[in-house]
Amino acid sequence: MVSLKTDYHPIEVALHWCNLANHATEILAVAFYNPDKLLRLFPQWPSLHAYTERIYDAILCGELPAWYLGRQFRPDSDFNRAYLTVRRPDLRGWVARDYPDDLPAFLFECDALHVQCVSLGAHLAQKSELEATARELQNVRQTLAIRTAELESQIIDLQAVIDRMDLLEEPSNDSSLMHYLIIGALLAISAGKSPEGQVQSIYKDQSTIVAEILRRFANIRGLSKRSLDRKFAQARRCLKQAE
Incomplete structure (x- = not known):
């Protein structure tokens, strides 16, 4: 199910990213206050720990904006991981920029539903470009045919000159x-x-x-x-x- 929340705890992002939403209650019951023990607490889901660390690293490096108790988080300040949150627009921008080949469905599922759709205007523009290209190609083919015929005629004339020169003997x-x-x-x-x-x-x-x-x-x-x-x-x- 697609999440429609406006802000998330980093562990919420990780479990949705790992497709572990069905285990959200089990994970969140202990993970909020023990985010550094995920690998030991849930060894069956190693990707949960990996994605969580990816998110925290981006926050601490300033690549992913975060909020801490209602204020924008500053990486150089003291903090408790349990009270960090990230907003959906910031999260989407960071993921799309740094992980375009690993887009989580809970953030981009609606985009994926329409990724193959083409607007009528775009379709007509592409059709017009294709028709113009086809006409240009036809003109090039006609020009090539004319140039080929001219070249063949010149080759025939040149051969005739060569034949005549062969008939001329150098003076003895x-x-x-x-x-x-x-x-x-x-x-x-x-x-x-x-x-x-x-x-x-x-x-x-x-x-x-x-x-x-x-x-x-x-x-x-x-x-x-x-x-x-x-x-x-x-x-x-x-x-x-x-x-």
Whole structure:
């Protein structure tokens, strides 16, 4: 049966906490004036002594407010345990804070009856949140499907590029040599004079040709003076070796 008292003696709290309310008369008849002998007087209920000491320790440490002969108890004052009491609100607060996994029914039974109940407002709020989350999840799935399709398309395009690159062969040494020979031959007939001493073109030497190329094709990448000088020199060497 749920106790509806507003204040309790610590031993009353302990016996209710231990579910020994049916033995309250037997226990209280001797325990009020012998609270320190509970373990010897009732060895069959060791938890009664443990819970009683738990409560007294909380009172003496100031964690659980208590009253002594109508006045608020001060731990540093002299007292007789028989006249200590604790009020229900203080008791509930202390137990809920320090022993949330060991709530006695005589203090919290009404709360336990409704612990699983959910108000209509809370239910509607949770339902709204779930629906919003479901919509957001659907949007994420749609975005993921679009991104996946785009990625698959890019993979196909990349593979096509790789396939085309595989078809391209690097120029062979013979091919490179032929290019240098052609360049060297063009330089030989485009600059300076022929072996017979005749002027062959308007470009008197290789430097003039390089300068003209740089002037006319200044914006073409790769046609720098350094690159042209190096390639032309290589072409002349190749042509000389071939001759």
